[in-house]
Amino acid sequence: xxxxxxxxxxxxxxxxxxxxxxxxxxxxxxxxxxxxxxxxxxxxxxxxxxxxxxxxxxxxxxxxxxxxxxxxxxxxxxxxxxxxxxxxxxxxxxxxxxxxxxxxxxxxxxxxxxxxxxxxxxxxxxxxxxxxxxxxxxxxxxxxxxxxxxxxxxxxxxxxxxxxxxxxxxxxxxxxxxxxxxxxxxxxxxxxxxxxxxxxxxxxxxxxxxxxxxxxxxxxxxxxxxxxxxxxxxxxxxxxxxxxxxxxxxxxxxxxxxxxxxxxxxxxxxxxxxxxxxxxxxxxxxxxxxxxxxxxxxxxxxxxxxxxxxxxxxxxxxxxxxxxxxxxxxxxxxxxxxxxxxxxxxxxxxxxxxxxxxxxxxxxxxxxxxxxxxxxxxxxxxxxxxxxxxxxxxxxxxxxxxxxxxxxxxxxxxxxxxxxxxxxxxxxxxxxxxxxxxxxxxxxxxxxxxxxxxxxxxxxxxxxxxxxxxxxxxxxxx
Amino acid sequence: xxxxxxxxxxxxxxxxxxxxxxxxxxxxxxxxxxxxxxxxxxxxxxxxxxxxxxxxxxxxxxxxxxxxxxxxxxxxxxxxxxxxxxxxxxxxxxxxxxxxxxxxxxxxxxxxxxxxxxxxxxxxxxxxxxxxxxxxxxxxxxxxxxxxxxxxxxxxxxxxxxxxxxxxxxxxxxxxxxxxxxxxxxxxxxxxxxxxxxxxxxxxxxxxxxxxxxxxxxxxxxxxxxxxxxxxxxxxxxxxxxxxxxxxxxxxxxxxxxxxxxxxxxxxxxxxxxxxxxxxxxxxxxxxxxxxxxxxxxxxxxxxxxxxxxxxxxxxxxxxxxxxxxxxxxxxxxxxx
Numbered sequence: 001x002x003x004x005x006x007x008x009x010x011x012x013x014x015x016x017x018x019x020x021x022x023x024x025x026x027x028x029x030x031x032x033x034x035x036x037x038x039x040x041x042x043x044x045x046x047x048x049x050x051x052x053x054x055x056x057x058x059x060x061x062x063x064x065x066x067x068x069x070x071x072x073x074x075x076x077x078x079x080x081x082x083x084x085x086x087x088x089x090x091x092x093x094x095x096x097x098x099x100x101x102x103x104x105x106x107x108x109x110x111x112x113x114x115x116x117x118x119x120x121x122x123x124x125x126x127x128x129x130x131x132x133x134x135x136x137x138x139x140x141x142x143x144x145x146x147x148x149x150x151x152x153x154x155x156x157x158x159x160x161x162x163x164x165x166x167x168x169x170x171x172x173x174x175x176x177x178x179x180x181x182x183x184x185x186x187x188x189x190x191x192x193x194x195x196x197x198x199x200x201x202x203x204x205x206x207x208x209x210x211x212x213x214x215x216x217x218x219x220x221x222x223x224x225x226x227x228x229x230x231x232x233x234x235x236x237x238x239x240x241x242x243x244x245x246x247x248x249x250x251x252x253x254x255x256x257x258x259x260x261x262x263x264x265x266x267x268x269x270x271x272x273x274x275x276x277x278x279x280x281x282x283x284x285x286x287x288x289x290x291x292x293x294x295x296x297x298x299x300x301x302x303x304x305x306x307x308x309x310x311x312x313x314x315x316x317x318x319x320x321x322x323x324x325x326x327x328x329x330x331x332x333x334x335x336x337x338x339x340x341x342x343x344x345x346x347x348x349x350x351x352x353x354x355x356x357x358x359x360x361x362x363x364x365x366x367x368x369x370x371x372x373x374x375x376x377x378x379x380x381x382x383x384x385x386x387x388x389x390x391x392x393x394x395x396x397x398x399x400x401x402x403x404x405x406x407x408x409x410x411x412x413x414x415x416x417x418x419x420x421x422x423x424x425x426x427x428x429x430x431x432x433x434x435x436x437x438x439x440x441x442x443x444x445x446x447x448x449x450x451x452x453x454x455x456x457x458x459x460x461x462x463x464x465x466x467x468x469x470x471x472x473x474x475x476x477x478x
Numbered sequence: 479x480x481x482x483x484x485x486x487x488x489x490x491x492x493x494x495x496x497x498x499x500x501x502x503x504x505x506x507x508x509x510x511x512x513x514x515x516x517x518x519x520x521x522x523x524x525x526x527x528x529x530x531x532x533x534x535x536x537x538x539x540x541x542x543x544x545x546x547x548x549x550x551x552x553x554x555x556x557x558x559x560x561x562x563x564x565x566x567x568x569x570x571x572x573x574x575x576x577x578x579x580x581x582x583x584x585x586x587x588x589x590x591x592x593x594x595x596x597x598x599x600x601x602x603x604x605x606x607x608x609x610x611x612x613x614x615x616x617x618x619x620x621x622x623x624x625x626x627x628x629x630x631x632x633x634x635x636x637x638x639x640x641x642x643x644x645x646x647x648x649x650x651x652x653x654x655x656x657x658x659x660x661x662x663x664x665x666x667x668x669x670x671x672x673x674x675x676x677x678x679x680x681x682x683x684x685x686x687x688x689x690x691x692x693x694x695x696x697x698x699x700x701x702x703x704x705x706x707x708x709x710x711x712x713x714x715x716x717x718x719x720x721x722x723x724x725x726x727x728x729x730x731x732x733x734x735x736x737x738x739x740x741x742x743x744x745x746x747x748x749x750x751x752x753x754x755x756x757x758x759x760x761x762x763x764x765x766x767x768x769x770x771x772x773x774x775x776x777x778x779x780x781x782x783x784x785x786x787x788x789x790x791x792x793x794x795x796x797x798x799x800x801x802x803x804x805x806x807x808x809x810x811x812x813x814x815x
Contacts, residue, residue, distance in 0.1 A: 187503055413665075468651060
């Protein structure tokens with residue numbers, strides 16, 4: 001079920017109403033049934049994958065807690081890791097690795113006969129497997145002391161519908177205690193939840209899906225377009241992917257908030273970051289912190305030799321790229337992002353020296369603006385790899401960008417104009433939120449008239465120029 | 479024991495009252511918001527509706543004209559290829575019948591059928607030309623998405639409602655919101671007041687009346703005489719097949735002479751994999767109607783002077799082609815007066 005569908009508009013209020021009508025002891029099972037229904041609207045048989053992962057992690061979790069020796073605990077942790085990574089590998093990475101091996105063997109003129117595994121990628125597989133995995137690792141590490149004994153509640157932790165298919169990837173230490181709590185109906189939660197849903201719908205329908213029309217028209221036929229057009233299309237894609245994904249997160253957080261659950265913030269206006277490392281502290285926060293806690297720190301983090309640290313960064317980012325998609329272009333996307341982070345570390349002494357010599361005011365508005373634009377540019381550059389259909393395509397696009405100039409393809413003029421309108425509006429709103437959140441308040445204004453007019457204006461803009469074709473969220477494919 | 483029970487009962491009642499209070503507060507404020515949005519939707523929607531039906535000439539006024547007013551003897555339906563390939567003035571000069579070109583950029587058989595049925599329910603044309611590309615019957619999501627062009631007529635026109643219904647539940651939004659009926663139209667409406675389009679009874683010559691640039695020609699395709707061999711993985715759209723059959727049946731029932739034509743392309747086509755073309759021929763065969771096929775016609779194909787791009791003829795090509803079509807119509811009129 002898509003958040004931007006009529007189905008969901010009917011589904012959510014029914015779930016919220018029934019949730020609060022039911023006695024506390026039945027709520028977990030009701031939410032679990034609602035979550036499974038939510039997922040099964042897409043492809044019913046894949047619910048068994050979630051159930052399988054849930055049962056094994058539930059069992060492994062109890063055994064990890066009960067085990068007296070480290071060795072035995074490890075055995076059950078490995079069981080959990082193999083189960084989740086195994087599911088992920090079979091459905092997401094098998095064909096990628098198989099095809100890569102086939103290409104290598106073809107180059108060597110050796111017959112390679114392993115057939116492809118033609119199956120549809122289960123929606124949200126990367127999200128729920130990571131969420132489930134974090135539970136077992138936390139128990140093994142002792143971050144979480146007690147394994148969950150209530151199977152229904154644990155199943156709900158794995159499959160809680162607002163964040164099941166595209167996050168935020170929650171931690172057991174945050175979500176499980178909340179699932180135990182008895183939630184009472186709160187006016188503030190209902191209103192705050194609906195505000196987030198409304199803002200998410202605006203970003204998805206007015207900005208992301210409008211940009212998608214132009215972006216898809218260009219990238220589906222990229223050979224026909226010049227470098228100038230590809231520059232604009234990639235710029236649009238950069239905003240599209242942000243609006244699309246942050247919209248999903250907002251709707252997820254808002255839906256959960258209505259029932260009293262507090263999911264973690266996933267985006268904090270990343271386009272106003274002043275460095276590339278700050279950017280990744282504001283973008284897809286739940287995933288980046290997951291990689292930090294469960295991959296980067298176990299590898300030694302920055303408490304190792306300098307070169308090992310650099311290697312850790314590259315490794316974590318390459319894996320993060322692979323998490324996003326089973327393709328070498330995603331691996332390159334991650335690796336280049338990692339390289340940019342290392343480059344920032346290398347260049348820090350040079351920057352500091354330059355600021356000292358020139359007595360540059362680092363808090364000056366101009367300095368901040370330059371930092372923000374440079375950070376944006378770095379992220380924009382890696383999007384060439386993220387959006388392209390393959391590494392070859394990405395390299396061809398970059399080559400064109402530097403060599404093939406010409407008039408920019410406009411396509412349908414209204415789409416082009418509405419796209420720019422959406423981007424400019426987003427920048428203005430986020431600029432105000434970033435720097436003037438105390439002074440300029442619309443949706444959170446104390447005066448009811450301003451607040452209601454803001455809500456109504458957002459809805460009117462959605463109705464006037466929103467794109468209602470029920471397109472999927474980009475991160476579903478991950 | 480009794481005391482604790484009464485306290486818990488009291489708390490429970492208090493909680494119930496509190497929750498009832500929250501629900502009432504929330505619902506009352508939600509109602510205020512819904513009323514506010516409803517008022518804005520009605521006012522702004524009515525304003526755009528007024529502008530929509532009083533705008534300068536553009537693609538929407540052409541649609542409105544065919545749905546609400548057209549009384550010409552010959553009506554031409556189809557996509558941009560119909561719009562740029564058939565010149566009503568030429569047809570009128572040769573046949574003596576009035577003519578309007580209702581072809582529209584990027585539209586599909588769904589759009590054609592909605593317009594045809596609307597025109598038919600009002601005033602029966604003598605003849606209808608349907609420009610039907612050989613790939614028309616393939617499924618293409620864009621054909622459904624572009625039905626939004628018809629939303630402004632959804633509330634008052636049964637034929638439009640039937641066709642838009644193929645898109646799923648989207649009609650619910652159109653019914654609920656007046657503003658949504660005019661979704662994304664405002665810029666085009668405003669532009670029409672500043673710079674209305676120029677057409678000739680619906681016909682628009684290929685922009686700039688350009689001829690094909692030799693640099694655009696794929697000589698590999700010329701050498702093999704092949705361009706766009708149909709993709710065997712593409713699937714047919716059952717809705718389109720049914721609409722094509724209904725189009726023919728309705729025309730026949732109304733005793734309208736129907737000409738189904740595939741107008742020329744620059745490149746020759748190889749059709750061995752084209753299941754859409756095979757289906758068109760099958761449906762037309764069953765209905766005993768001729769498919770007048772100019773797709774691989776030597777008079778037009780491979781002549782860059784007649785084309786603006788590989789799929790659209792320029793004004794020279796359109797004139798030459800329309801004369802041929804007019805001759806076919808006149809000839810058939812002579813055979814079956």
